Amino acid sequence: MMMCKIKSGQSVLKRAAAATIGTLLISATAGAAPIDLNTPEGATMANRKIQCSTEDNKPVLYTWEGAVFSRRMGESDKRMFKTVGMNIRACVTVDGGKKGVGYRLVTREILLYLDPKTGEALETWDNPWTNTTVNVLHVANDPVNQRASFPYDDEGKPRARWFGRNQNDTWFLTAPVPLFYHNELGGEYQPYVGGAYHATELFNFIGDLDSLTSEDTDTAETTVGWVRISDWLPWMEMQGREGIIYIHAAGQKVDSFDDMPDVMKRYIAEKEPDYVRPPPGDDDRPNETSWTYFKKKLKGGKLPRGGHN
Secondary structure (H helix, E strand, C coil): CCCCCCCCCCCHHHHHHHHHHHHHHHHCCCCCCCCCCCCHHHHHHHHHHHHCCCCCCCCEEEEEEEEEEEECCCCCCEEEEEEEEEEEEEEEEEECHHHCEEEEEEEEEEEEEECCCCCCECCEEEECCCCEEEECCCEEECCCCCCCECCECCCCCECCCCCCEEECCEEEEEEEEEEEECCCCCCCCHHHHCCCEEEEEEEEEEEEHHHHHCCCCCCCCCEEEEEEEECCCHHHCCCCCCCEEEEEEEEEEECCHHHCCHHHHHHHHHHCHHHHCCCCCCCCCCCCCHHHHHHHHHHCCCCCCCCEC
């Protein structure tokens, strides 16, 4: 997952590619024609402006708020928690050769489970189905990076497309992300007995068309709607009980940490100070998930078991 870098002493072709990268980056902010969403290059640049910035390594911050619900057969859904989240990110330019000039996204994120009455981050939770008190493990995934995105494929054929819809002065797009893979907390016989990690994330992105395509902006003003459907969280200690959870939240890209909810700012200051900046652009660590994070905490003895009355 290392990004491709332009080094001195490379071929004329590479130097030309480097010049092209500079031209494309400058064009987003220095008087060039607006981005053409109908071209692979334009679609790639627009997606980059939604995700991060056309300026390499410039931090961009998303934050969102919502609620977490349970769903079980034969009973009404319960609102278990309020929730607030953040993701700090940056992009770096990547020269893909035949694939064109693209970018790689590096991020880290936090999701807090809040008391539905007080709005404060929980340390323990009274499980109404097991009648026990368990320890809450908030999400602190570092990193959550993406592979590089390019305008063209390995053969130089157009790959990137604009999947959004433009209406008047607004654009919007949907991005469903179905997930089904090996569960880090499961065993080697998952294909035979089940237990794979199964979830779905549903994103809606909306913004104004001018900031997306304008030559005067390096990032697009964006609001986001987010739904996540998954199994019970492992720290809930549901012991195989039937049911799922879903999160319903909405948020936006913000200018600074001052625009985040106070509960998140306090949490980062006290417990996760690294989250004031994104990972480095050449970060090659494996991605973290809620399940791998839980496993590390449990094996490291940093998550004492709950299950007490």
